[in-house]
Amino acid sequence: AQTVTQSQPEMSVQEAETVTLSCTYDTSESDYYLFWYKQPPSRQMILVIRQEAYKQQNATENRFSVNFQKAAKSFSLKISDSQLGDAAMYFCAYNRYRDDKIIFGKGTRLHILP
């Protein structure tokens, strides 16, 4: 069975600094998708970034980028120039190709220190 592990329940970073959130997953599949979702205090789940496993190039969305290591089954999220609005719970998620289900990790709560 596929699993997603986020080993850091909480992290803190100084405003304007860079922070990296870790995620590992377990799968025997070769085709799949990985996501990072953000959940701010409003509770809304917001897609931050998505990576297709067949792509070697790491996905980037403005200040957010990932380090996708397929062989190591690692998918970390880097937030550059952290802003107060980045404070949220971040969920790493896995979706097997052609499967509807998304498997979520337990989340990492990120605090931004002014």
Added chain:
Amino acid sequence: DAGVIQSPRHEVTEMGQEVTLRCKPISGHNSLFWYRQTMMRGLELLIYFNNNVPIDDSGMPEDRFSAKMPNASFSTLKIQPSEPRDSAVYFCASSPDRGKETQYFGPGTRLLVL
């Protein structure tokens, strides 16, 4: 686009009462998902539909929970009778199609059963 719409946003009810949560997916999306989020269990997939047909309801806790999707633009999740342990945030999400597509989440319904 208005995004996924859920109602009510907050619901407080007494144990034993029937609760109905509603969801309107993004127009044109073929898949709809119901999730439950609690501190203890994290984000759990309860059930999902594709083209209005329930595909997998293995996450539904027990017979007190039921979900319907009478048409492409409306779904309900019903709890009857409700119990205090059902208190959680319930999310509805939709995606354009099966498999590789990103899921877009609604704002959630915060349910409190007294």
